[in-house]
Every structure is written in structure tokens, then in C-alpha cells.
Amino acid sequence: MSVGEWCNREVIVIKPDESPREAVWLMRKYHVGDLVVVKEDPDGRRPIGMITDRDIVIELMAENVEPEKVTVGDIMSRDLLVLHEEEDLVDASNRMSEQGVRRAPVVNQRNVLVGLLAVDDILEVLAEQVSDLVRIVRKEQLRERRLRP
Template sequence: MTTAKDIMHPGAQWIPAHETLDRAAQMMRDHKVGALPIADKDERLCGIITDRDIVVGCVAMGHDPAKMTCGEMAKGTPRWIEAGSDVSAVLDEMQSHQIRRLPVVEDKRLVGMISEADLAQHLSDEQLKAFCESVYAASMTK
């Protein structure tokens, strides 16, 4: 059985909710990623911030990324998956919530992230096609 831990990109980093968006952008640059999970004061997942969120939700709205926090940008219920979950559960979670990145948790600690690139490396062509059709087709109708 292929698990979430088998296909994830290890070493994902949290960003605390109180950190500013400019700091999030710097971390994304340093780690060469486009998204960071946001942690509350108890190191629990409270959201995910993407580079697009910073540009569209802050900069394009005329806000200062040095003053706006990651916690202020966190919206909705954060989604995640247990490290031992089967890859089919990963796909179900990502497809049903139309998300492109999924934090992987083990013993209540962040251990990695699964992105579209990780899926592309580990899924069959048929699984990848079904994922793309469900996530991208659904996002086009919004």
C-alpha cells in the first residue's frame, strides 16, 4: 500500500499565524515553495498561505504585507491527512475539497506536504487524469 508519507515532499515548514505576509514570502523563497501551512500558538494547523494569497489578497488590495499576518489570511477549515493514509485517501481529500496542496501529519506534527508535483511523480496516468479533471474542471465552474 502506497501511503501519504511515501509520496509527500518531506521537511515542510510551518509559519506561525502571527508572522507577517512578507516573512511568509521570504520563507517561500528560501524553501522554494509556493505555500506554507499556518500554525496557531499551539502548533496546530489553522490554514495554508500561498504566494497567490499574498499577491491577490494583500498586495492587489492595497494592503501592506509587512503589517498583515498569515492568521488574517487564513480562511476556511484547513485540510490535512495522516502520514499512514493510503494514496486513495489523499486523492479523495484533495479532489473532494478541490485543493492542490495537502499537509501530511504524523503524531499531530507536520511531516510533509503533498503537491501536484508529488502526485505527478507517484500516480498512474489514469489516477492523475482523474485528479486533474476533478480539481481543475471544478475550479473552472466557480
């Protein structure tokens, strides 16, 4: 299973020169808690950072910083874990765990943003696999009863 099969392809993005107010507005409009910060170039959008609702609270609200005096680029997380869409999902999960991140942008071979993988997406995969295993056990039990009444 690849990251590209399971990532969310509808990623809400923002540019680093936008205001935190714009970030909050986008988060509210799309009901998300994070945005991928992108740099536009001729090939497409390249992820350069992430900003979360928590970043805004911790960096601005808790520090009494006026949102008009900073940009998204000033408060975004720059130590970005980027996953490749052809990367194995288990390997990606391990990398996310090692770095302690719950979400990671997904890029194609040209390093252009194509999605976002979240822990929730990985949990969905695992839940499906566990359900499949439960079905196997049930079918095995039914088979056993038919063969050995």
C-alpha cells in the same frame, strides 16, 4: 501505498503572528509557493492553515493592503484539508480532488505535522506505475517472441 511514503518531509512553516513579508521571504529563500501555518505546542507543530503566494497577491496587493498592518493569520486559508500519514494515497487523492486543493499538510497519529502532499507527488507515483506497466508490456512481447518465434 500510504501518504507518508510519498509526501515531502521537508515542509517550510510559518507562525500565524508573522508578517506577510516574512512569508514572502521564506517562499523566496526556499523556492516554494506555499507555507504551512503552524501552532507550536509541547507535542510539536500542528497545522492550522496555509498561505500561498497567490493569497498574498489577492489579499494584499490587489486590495492595496499594507503588509505591515496584517499578519499571516489574517490572510491564511483556514479551511484546511489535513491528511494522515497512514492514509491510503488513492483516498487522499480523492479527498484532495473533492475539495479542490493541490497541497495538503500531512500529520501523524498525534496530529503533529510530518509532511506535505502535493499533486506533483501523486503525479510522480502515477508516472512510476505507468512506467512499470510499460515494462510489463515490453517484457511480455519479448517473452512471446522467444516462445513463439
